[in-house]
Amino acid sequence: MLEKDIEKVLVSEEEIRIRSTELGKVLTEEYKDKDPLVLGILRGSVPFMAELIKHIDAHMEMDFMTVSSYHGGTKSSGEVKLIMDVDTAIRDREILIVEDIIDTGRTLKYLKELLEHRGAHVRIVTLLDKPEGRIVEIEPDWTGFTIPNEFVVGFGLDYENHYRNLPYVGVLKEEIYSN
Numbered sequence: 001m002l003e004k005d006i007e008k009v010l011v012s013e014e015e016i017r018i019r020s021t022e023l024g025k026v027l028t029e030e031y032k033d034k035d036p037l038v039l040g041i042l043r044g045s046v047p048f049m050a051e052l053i054k055h056i057d058a059h060m061e062m063d064f065m066t067v068s069s070y071h072g073g074t075k076s077s078g079e080v081k082l083i084m085d086v087d088t089a090i091r092d093r094e095i096l097i098v099e100d101i102i103d104t105g106r107t108l109k110y111l112k113e114l115l116e117h118r119g120a121h122v123r124i125v126t127l128l129d130k131p132e133g134r135i136v137e138i139e140p141d142w143t144g145f146t147i148p149n150e151f152v153v154g155f156g157l158d159y160e161n162h163y164r165n166l167p168y169v170g171v172l173k174e175e176i177y178s179n
């Protein structure tokens with residue numbers, strides 16, 4: 001039913017599963033003695049977070065923050081809004097931010113600066129990186145897949161708050177935007 005709206009699959013369910021397992025192994029090594037706070041950025045990071053943490057074999061805590069700048073559409077508003085703050089003490093804490101995508105970079109730059117200002121040590125893992133979309137300077141520490149400059153949906157990523165439940169990452173048909 002959702003599939004008929006998809007022009008092409010960019011990253012399949014299996015590719016995501018395999019890559020998340022690989023990243024989980026790397027992150028296990030990196031964080032095994034650090035008891036990190038693994039911080040998912042709502043709402044888009046939920047499926048990736050769920051997949052990734054199964055493969056991190058180390059003590060960790062988990063928390064979430066909600067920020068928004070796309071307001072459901074395909075263009076960044078340019079302003080990142082903090083909607084729900086983290087609930088855990090973060091001074092001197094190792095934080096691993098888990099994101100679904102870095103595009104303009106505004107969301108992650110905002111978050112990294114905010115958390116570092118509060119005294120945390122912050123690193124970033126993202127499922128997708130779209131380097132051609134970058135407007136501000138920020139790079140992830142670990143990336144699942146580098147993708148071309150197209151608006152994507154699925155595996156957490158939305159168009160008008162829908163399509164997040166697609167099990168893969170794909171490009172929507174043009175007619176969906178123009179309706």
Ligand SMILES: O=P(O)(O)OC[C@H]1O[C@H](OP(=O)(O)OP(=O)(O)O)[C@H](O)[C@@H]1O
Nearest residue numbers: 042043044068069070103104105106107
């Ligand atoms: O690099 P940027 O251009 O800032 O884009 C990346 C952000 O855009 C999306 O969030 P959105 O504001 O759509 O909120 P959502 O997670 O609720 O979909 C995505 O989840 C990232 O957080």
Ligand SMILES: Nc1nc2[nH]cnc2c(=O)[nH]1
Nearest residue numbers: 103150151152153157158
């Ligand atoms: N759904 C979706 N959200 C984004 N936020 C930044 N880039 C994208 C994108 O390509 N798709």
